[in-house]
Amino acid sequence: MFKKKTKETNGERPSLITLTRPSSVIAEQFRTIRTNIQFSMIDQDLKTVVVTSAGPGAGKSTISANLAVTFASQGKKVLLVDADMRKPTVHKTFRLPNHDGLTTLLTEKDVNISDIAHRAPTEGLFIITSGVIPPNPSELLASKRMDKLMNELDQIFDLIIFDxxxxxxxxxxxxMASKVDGTIFVIPKGLTNKDMVLKSKDLLDKVHANVIGAIFNRVEMSGDNYYYYYGEKE
Structure with missing residues (x-):
């Protein structure tokens, strides 16, 4: 059994637009992104995805959360993992405690996934927060224990999204990009320079990451403050 389902609380959560305003233009853009992701991986299974960016402030955590909600609404069993063990935000987005999380699973052998994963308000969506910030995130992610954990998660969930x-x-x-089926790269309009994007691409190429596409966000659009656009890699 997974942890008790989190309760809905009053108050708008603008970062979870697919949950709070499912009929909005932005939510529809996320459904389009979901479709494009599925088409981009038509010849192989897409079960594990990394969402990252070149630099901070790109909105990759917001996109990770909304993609997770969007895929779960399609009837998939989806897990969102906050693997940003340096500046975690997923627990804030979903209003969850962050005493235990990914670091707990990677450092304590007797802890089960079912003890750590939270049920989200959206049917089929589960969340593992980061847990306590460790001194060695890269080493934990590169460990054999992480490989074992990913295999265990793969047996339980249809899709796993790593923020x-x-x-x-x-x-x-x-x-993590070297371990997963696909990587999605987030580029915020006007906030990331070309050199940073090219450097990021080079770093991902070096580990043979399968970059399945890029999401451009913070693009103004009439009717809503922002929308997100998915573009496949060339």
Whole structure:
């Protein structure tokens, strides 16, 4: 059994637009992104995905959360993992405690996934927060224990989305991008320069990451503040 389902609380959560405003233009854009992701991996199973960016402030955590909600609403059993063990935010987005999480699973042998994963309000969506920030995130992610954990998660869930730190800042995203089926790169309009994007691409290429596409966000659109656009890699 997984942890008790989190209760809905009053108050708008603008970062979870697919949950709070499922009929909005932005929510529809996320459904389009979901479709494009599925088409981009038509010849192979897509079960594990990394979401990352070049630098901070790109909105990759918001996109990770909304993609998770969108895939779960399709009837899939989805797990969102906050693998940003340096500046975690998923627990804040879903209003969850963060005493135990991914670091607990990686450092305590007798802890089960069912003890750590939270049931989200959205049917079929589960969340593993980061847990206590460790001194060695990259080493934990590169460990054999992480490989074992990923195999265990693969047996339980249809899709696992890992929210990662930016590529340029630390090696965490590179480590995980080498392990998963696909990587999604988030680029915020006007906030990331071309050199950073190219450097990020080079770093991901070095670990043979399968970058299935990029999401451009913070693009103004009439009727809603922002929308998200998915573009496949060339």
């Amino acid at each position: 990662m730190p930016p590529v340029v800042a630390v090696t965490d995203a590179q480590v």
